[in-house]
Amino acid sequence: MLLLIIAVESVIPKQRAGEFFNPMLNEQQKLAVKRILSGECRPTPYILFGPPGTGKTLTVIEAILQIHYTLPDSRILVCAPSNAATDMICLRLHQSHLLKPGAMVRVNATFRSAEHIDDMVKPYCRDGEDIQKALWFRIIITTCSSAGMFYRPEVRLGHFTHVILDEAGQASEPESLIPIGLISEANGQIILVGDPKQLGPVIKSKIAVAFGLSVSLLERLTSREMYLRDEDAFGTCGAYNPLLITKLVKNYRSHSALLALPSKLFYHKELEVCADPSVVTSLLHWRKLPRKGFPLIFHGVRGSETRESSSPSWFNPTEAVQVMQYCCHLAKNESAVVSVTDIGVITPYRKQVEKIRFLLTSIDLADIKVGTVEEFQGQEYMVIILSTVRSYESLLDDDRYCLGFVSDPKRFNVAITRAKALLIVVGNPHVLVRDPCFCALLQYSLINKAYVGCDLPSELECLQKHD
Structure with a gap:
């Protein structure tokens, strides 16, 4: 029994303050993680702007791990608009070997077939079949639409301290608001991750497009003045407000x-x-x-x-x-x-x-x-x-x-x-x-x-x- 306890404890990282689980992160990625961890922008959403090939997913994984270990009272809801993107987050967290058993759960839609789920992800799905049991976990991973299952009388309003929305540029705004509505109003933090310059949400209704639903929440926010770059007197683009947005460029x-x-x-x-x-x-x-x-x-x-x-x-x-x-x-x-x-x-x-x-x-x-x-x-x-x-x-x-x-x-x-x-x-x-x-x-x-x-x-x- 003692040997078993030691084996389990060995997977828990011995981390000192200010250290990163992934030492390969570049300076912008580290800055983004620090900003997310500090939560200085709350209640305003923090945006991680990740152009192609800039290591956006690596940064998200580091941020989730840092929140989990640095803020012991945190409860993290991680969402993406598609099952593929959501499974990828779960898989990358599994491959980090830095989470204790019982830290993370993957909640699927009831109609999703098990044959479409990666074998490495399946073990995390078992406890996700019962929403009440899923709430015991501090890291919950699901799609934006499936996050609607947490709107229940028995779920405390504002249960989640952090909502991370990956591939936010591909989610429609109503879809994005499903997980965001579960955040704690007192001290919750919203993190939108994506690239407004890549594909937006797929909207088939011409009426919906006419009313602006083809524009994601991420794209709409990044066009707002507070998220824009500073401009000097000559109109030259300056820097983003680092409290609100980090753009990865490497x-x-x-x-x-x-x-x-x-x-x-x-x-x-x-x-x-x-x-x-x-x-x-x-x-x-x-x-x-x-x-x-x-x-x-x-x-x-x-x-x-x-x-x-x-x-x-x-x-x-x-x-x-x-x-x-x-x-x-x-x-x-x-x-x-x-x-x-x-x-x-x-x-x-x-x-x-x-x-x-x-x-x-x-x-x-x-x-x-x-x-x-x-x-x-x-x-x-x-x-x-x-x-x-x-x-x-x-x-x-x-x-x-x-x-x-x-x-x-x-x-x-x-x-x-x-x-x-x-x-x-x-x-x-x-x-x-x-x-x-x-x-x-x-x-x-x-x-x-x-x-x-x-x-x-x-x-x-x-x-x-x-x-």
Whole structure:
């Protein structure tokens, strides 16, 4: 019995004040954890602004552990809009090996099938089946909508001292308010974690969109004056109020050539390249690169978009074949440089996903992940291939018709920031030039001699001659 007690006690960290469980955190991540721990901003929500690849999840895990061990009376509710994001938090906390048995519970919706739950997460779900029993745990993890199960007469109002909402940019505002409504009004702290420049909530009702429900609480707050940067007399952007918001800027994912454009378009040129050089430079000499040492290809294709009678979704056979060829060059040749699990194929339309999957299966590359932009948020791959699909040039005066889903800065941002070492974009430059983001990508590709394929629209031809 004594030996058992010693074994259990050994997993409890011997932590001194001011120390971090994860010594690899950078200064911004540490600052964010300290601000969350101090709670100086209460009752105003604290925002952790995490652009792509900046270690947002690492920071959240450290914050949860610090609150749990430093504030013994704390009761933490951790939520995210999706089961996948919620399970990931639970899994990362489990993998930290820093929580005692009985510290954490994962509460699932009653209709969720056990077969969709990771085996490592399942043990934490057992006590979550009984809400009254789940309340015994100091760390409760659930989705935003499932947090509604805690609105019961037997649950004390303001039970939770901390509500952490991860992927807050993807949650609708009503969805976000479900867990937030459970916070203690006396001394509770709300922490919103996410990136308002990436995908927002999926709202299918046009009426709801008209009334602003496609704007997340995170995005709405970050547009408010108190969360904006200071500006000097010349209008130059200064710093955020550190009591209210911390922006992470060190990117641990991508090669500098892949980071430069999104950093300029969405993040005030602040993203810093901190990725492992051995990883992000591994494809700089791939034989298909138009310019050796520059890991970007924009492959112009004047294909044809079409729809099947039974489906409203678009697909482009010419682009699908070009994607298949690039996958083949990367993963099937005798000098294959990339594993199939290191390649991700993104396209905005489900019918194009279906067509590309069929082609890849036919050449024994079915293990390459193919999906829509939404399926790739939060993920990263050595190689990303993006098929934009839209190619109808006859109605170029109607940008929304010819571009559809493609004309969305947030989707664009997510799509081009998943790659670590190589990004390949396949699309029609005569259509894509009408979108500001894709036009910037085309210009960037041409200036850096990374463009191949079809002829260019007249407004870009001069850049092709750029020295």
